[in-house]
Amino acid sequence: APMSCMSSGDRWVADFDKCVSGWPQITLRNQVPGAVVRIEYFQMADGSGGAGWDEYTCKGDVETWRANFGRHTSFKALRISGVNGPLAADDIRAVVAHTEAEVAGSFTCSNTLLNDIHEMSERSARQNVQQGIISVDANREQSPWTADSHNIGIGLLYHHRNTLILDKILHDYAGEQMPDGRFWACSPTPIYEIPEWSMHWPLMLWQQYLFTGDSRLLSDLWPNLVKWMAWAESNTKESGLLDAPGWRIADYAGGIMENDGENIALNALYFGNLEVAREIARTLGHAAEAAAWDARATALKTAINTHLFDGTAYLTKRGGGQRIALGAAYAFRFGLVPEDARAKVAAWMREQPAHVGGYGGYTYYQGLYAAGGMGDLAVADLIRYQYMLAGNRTIWESFGRPSPDNETNHAWTAYPAEIFPRRIAGIAPTGPAFSTFSLQPETRGLTFAEAAVPSVRGDIRVRWERSAAGGLRLRCGIPANTTALLHLPLDSLKDATVTEGGVVLWSKGAAGQSAPGIAFSGADERHVRFTVGSGSYDFTVSGTPVALPALTVIADNDKPAVTLAGAWGNNTRDEVDQRHELSVEQASAGDGSSTATFRPNLPVGGRYRVFARWTSHANRATNAPYTIHHVGGADTVRVNQENNGGKWMLLGEYEFAPGTAGHVVLTNDADEWVVADAVAFSPAP
Numbered sequence: 001a002p003m004s005c006m007s008s009g010d011r012w013v014a015d016f017d018k019c020v021s022g023w024p025q026i027t028l029r030n031q032v033p034g035a036v037v038r039i040e041y042f043q044m045a046d047g048s049g050g051a052g053w054d055e056y057t058c059k060g061d062v063e064t065w066r067a068n069f070g071r072h073t074s075f076k077a078l079r080i081s082g083v084n085g086p087l088a089a090d091d092i093r094a095v096v097a098h099t100e101a102e103v104a105g106s107f108t109c110s111n112t113l114l115n116d117i118h119e120m121s122e123r124s125a126r127q128n129v130q131q132g133i134i135s136v137d138a139n140r141e142q143s144p145w146t147a148d149s150h151n152i153g154i155g156l157l158y159h160h161r162n163t164l165i166l167d168k169i170l171h172d173y174a175g176e177q178m179p180d181g182r183f184w185a186c187s188p189t190p191i192y193e194i195p196e197w198s199m200h201w202p203l204m205l206w207q208q209y210l211f212t213g214d215s216r217l218l219s220d221l222w223p224n225l226v227k228w229m230a231w232a233e234s235n236t237k238e239s240g241l242l243d244a245p246g247w248r249i250a251d252y253a254g255g256i257m258e259n260d261g262e263n264i265a266l267n268a269l270y271f272g273n274l275e276v277a278r279e280i281a282r283t284l285g286h287a288a289e290a291a292a293w294d295a296r297a298t299a300l301k302t303a304i305n306t307h308l309f310d311g312t313a314y315l316t317k318r319g320g321g322q323r324i325a326l327g328a329a330y331a332f333r334f335g336l337v338p339e340d341a342r343a344k345v346a347a348w349m350r351e352q353p354a355h356v357g358g359y360g361g362y363t364y365y366q367g368l369y370a371a372g373g374m375g376d377l378a379v380a381d382l383i384r385y386q387y388m389l390a391g392n393r394t395i396w397e398s399f400g401r402p403s404p405d406n407e408t409n410h411a412w413t414a415y416p417a418e419i420f421p422r423r424i425a426g427i428a429p430t431g432p433a434f435s436t437f438s439l440q441p442e443t444r445g446l447t448f449a450e451a452a453v454p455s456v457r458g459d460i461r462v463r464w465e466r467s468a469a470g471g472l473r474l475r476c477g478i479p480a481n482t483t484a485l486l487h488l489p490l491d492s493l494k495d496a497t498v499t500e501g502g503v504v505l506w507s508k509g510a511a512g513q514s515a516p517g518i519a520f521s522g523a524d525e526r527h528v529r530f531t532v533g534s535g536s537y538d539f540t541v542s543g544t545p546v547a548l549p550a551l552t553v554i555a556d557n558d559k560p561a562v563t564l565a566g567a568w569g570n571n572t573r574d575e576v577d578q579r580h581e582l583s584v585e586q587a588s589a590g591d592g593s594s595t596a597t598f599r600p601n602l603p604v605g606g607r608y609r610v611f612a613r614w615t616s617h618a619n620r621a622t623n624a625p626y627t628i629h630h631v632g633g634a635d636t637v638r639v640n641q642e643n644n645g646g647k648w649m650l651l652g653e654y655e656f657a658p659g660t661a662g663h664v665v666l667t668n669d670a671d672e673w674v675v676a677d678a679v680a681f682s683p684a685p
Contacts, residue, residue, distance in 0.1 A: 005089040011081035014092045019043050019076040019394035019409045021127040021138035022097040023067040031058035037082040041075035043408040051139040072097045074138035074409040076392045099129035105159030107420045109449035113601050117385045121414040124395035125152045128411040137410035148412040150200035151362050155417025157211045161454040166208045174224040181231030195244035199269035206276040213433025240303030253398035255357030261317035268330040312348050325352040326360050329367025346371045358398040362415045369423035376603040379445035380553045383601040386560045425451035440487035445603035470545035480534045487527040493543035500539045550683040555598035558582045566594030575615035578646030580678040592669030596676035599663040607684040609653045614675040616645025621670035629663050630654035
């Protein structure tokens with residue numbers, strides 16, 4: 001039932017708590033026979049995101065209408081006109097259409113925002129599986145795309161027991177593969193040629209095999225893989241890098257990454273294809289192809305690091321000058337960063353703004369977690385899902401504000417459904433049907449996380465908790481006939497001791513006693529590793545706490561960490577040398593009704609210094625009011641924006657809880673123009 005059903009002029013407006021894919025069911029009473037009732041669908045409560053309409057001709061008396069011809073639409077709000085008399089909320093229902101696969105996977109953690117994102121991601125992915133395809137969105141497209149199917153589909157594998165949706169999708173694309181080996185961007189009904197999209201077909205194939213163990217899938221689609229790899233290789237240039245024809249997409253729906261040329265995105269994806277193809281060839285016993293693809297992967301890695309890596313960052317494309325965080329993320333995601341440069345590249349990436357679109361976000365987060373020790377940055381950055389949660393609690397096409405170009409029931413940014421259990425809980429298959437798998441949780445930025453992942457051998461469960469002293473407790477359940485490689489993090493401790501069931505397995509750099517089902521498998525600066533067989537385990541890691549690098553969290557007007565109300569204008573033209581990132585927001589002097597709220601997702605609580613940044617001009621307010629909402633209440637600090645443009649100016653030091661409760665509000669209750677640019681939250685020394 002809707003949250004409310006209110007009369008508005010000559011129509012009724014029903015508002016639900018989230019945007020759904022499906023159709024309404026409406027009970028009407030005492031209507032005039034022949035009267036026409038019109039139902040209009042909107043994805044946002046404010047009437048934006050129109051998604052079509054239906055009309056129903058009444059027969060009179062009591063009657064219930066629902067669509068009966070298989071069409072699904074998308075709506076958070078309904079506008080119903082032509083009704084004679086009152087319409088109550090109890091007369092209206094939303095019938096949600098979604099795959100009936102059993103939802104057996106789960107995830108929860110210490111950060112409420114991440115929990116809300118996860119729930120929204122899994123639900124949005126599930127309700128956009130329609131008529132045997134991943135339909136991407138329930139309004140504009142209702143069609144599958146290769147990259148979208150990958151970004152959504154792996155999350156389905158992590159949550160839906162025995163799902164074969166990717167199996168079906170893989171066969172759809174194989175059935176319409178072009179004679180020269182290319183895959184269409186959409187299938188069925190082939191349309192568009194996007195090389196980066198086609199690179200996701202082998203990646204999906206390998207993940208489906210790892211989850212199911214179905215080697216017949218590999219053998220059936222082997223000819224398609226060979227044809228695809230031959231076409232990709234035919235686009236290799238003298239540099240050893242690829243530069244393929246077609247519609248090129250390195251990032252999309254809000255990103256700034258350059259798409260063309262001998263691009264880091266295309267070449268990193270191809271490196272991933274080569275590694276997958278090599279493993280498939282080995283699995284099927286094709287030794288010659290395995291050797292060839294292995295050699296080519298080695299050569300491509302060398303070419304990428306020769307032509308696209310400057311020792312600190314990765315060029316977006318050969319011969320270009322763009323270096324952005326997403327380029328480094330592509331390199332980390334696919335294991336391209338040289339071992340001796342990982343720390344330097346990670347440190348550089350940590351300081352860069354993340355301007356990523358709906359598509360690039362997948363690689364950005366995978367890259368952060370693959371780099372290691374960047375979990376706190378990922379947690380803070382996930383505030384970018386705030387617009388979706390506040391707007392209609394459903395996944396959108398991009399992270400930007402609602403607009404005609406930002407489809408607001410579009411599941412391709414639902415990849416936290418995969419990333420959270422894979423990276424935060426650490427569960428990732430390494431052998432067919434989870435015969436072997438990795439448990440490598442990233443704990444920075446959170447105090448606990450737990451997840452369950454269904455496998456054909458039984459559910460895999462893990463829960464880890466950080467103590468106030470930096471210690472770790474990790475409990476896990478390993479199904480029968482599986483083996484896990486457990487990576488226990490050490491990066492908040494020195495002189496660490498690892499125990500399981502009271503048995504000391506590792507202490508101060510040396511292996512300890514043995515225990516049934518557990519074998520020591522090595523250690524490095526960040527992890528100690530054990531191979532564990534089936535059973536239930538309870539590990540503890542203790543030692544002397546070590547202070548980790550502090551993370552300054554910046555809320556910038558170009559990101560969803562900032563929400564606007566009232567009359568603001570975006571400015572990308574003036575004071576370019578002063579602004580932070582891409583633009584600023586400006587509001588004329590007023591009564592305070594124009595507000596800009598800077599809301600960070602703080603990975604840890606504690607005392608933070610709060611800084612503000614603006615651009616200066618003679619027409620700026622001399623008394624711009626920033627109100628800091630913190631654990632102890634709220635304090636307002638007024639600043640003179642005529643001066644100190646382009647500088648971080650201290651507003652004060654305050655106590656904040658972890659998460660999104662703390663925030664800063666700037667209003668136009670001022671004597672001249674106010675500028676909303678950025679606010680930084682820096683842990684106090």
